[in-house]
Amino acid sequence: MNLELGEEQEAVRQLAKDFVAREIAPHVVEWDRAESVDKSIVKKLGSVGFLGLTVPEEYGGSGGDHLAYCLVTEELGRGDSSVRGIVSVSLGLVAKTIAAWGDEKQKRHWLPGLTAGEVIGCFGLTEPGTGSDAGNLTTRAVRDGDNYVVNGSKMFITNGTWADVVLLFARTDDTPGHKGISAFLVPTDTPGLSRRTIHGKLGLRGQATAEVVLEDVRVPASALLGPEGKGFAIAMSALAKGRMSVAAGCVGIAQAALDAAVGYAGEREQFGKSIASHQLVQELISDISVDVDAARLLTWRVADLIDRGEDFATAASKAKLFASEAAVRAASNALQVFGGYGCIDEYPVGKLLRDARVMTLYEGTSQIQKLIIGRALTGVSAF
16 A cells, blocks of 8 residues: 555645635634535535546546545545535435446436536435344335335435435335345435424534435336345445545544644643643643544555455445544544633534544444444354
């Protein structure tokens, strides 16, 4: 694995840093308090190519490798994880999945709009009663001539109220478990589909998180993504790459915590000297720094494996597990450095901690990641 960034990768990272400084950083507190980022950010993300990374240029994408994608998602996570989530879902879970599994017509229809930020995608897997146990989802799609009739509901759907298309997973036959699940591309203006915004979240407050309800929604058979019955495999392939994106965003959170802690420790004085000169404050800062480096290297390894065409799923689970837990530790340590000021939202570390805590839950909890890793090591499934 080459740890040296090329000129193009460095340029992409600098572009992302500049974008965050200009378009995100001035608004972070406002968006968090309002529980909504400005929707205009989506087209801005598209205009600089961030919503088309790794997608072939022939479909409107901006190309690039997966390490460049990680660099961008890290910088977005460093700025505002709610914005990072827009990219991770609309590009990472939806557009990339269409690029991998869609037929030519589906690619031509959906990808140019998604990569430009003119169309927003959401990933409809989680349900009120099935989170980690995704193989037992209950949303049903019943064949009716040239259509499917879909009934069910989805929960905690990022981009849910903004999305123009939902990559929807539903059961198409009575086969128990994951074998009876199929994937569909469903426009959100389809009659019978309704959405409700979820407010009062602990973290990622700026994301448009929603409940999606489907009541006798008629979907043409042409909306089927991939073969019928392969929906679970499609979902898991999307989530494996998605975990790399979440890990990169967590590296960004941890890096932001480190930047804030170092800056504040150099300015704040106690006992007649800066708190940076106190040994236990240095311990907190050094622990954050080690977590940042370790999480970043684990994440970059996943990108390297993907770009070399090698198996990456277990490495992605390791990166997501470590980086999400490391982000929580980093933000918590940074808050300790800030003391009471860390609990006021005019300072960044409280939000970093709230956002980091969510990362240990979505796209596979920390416990699920451990079971995936354990299964890879032992050959025995514990779930």
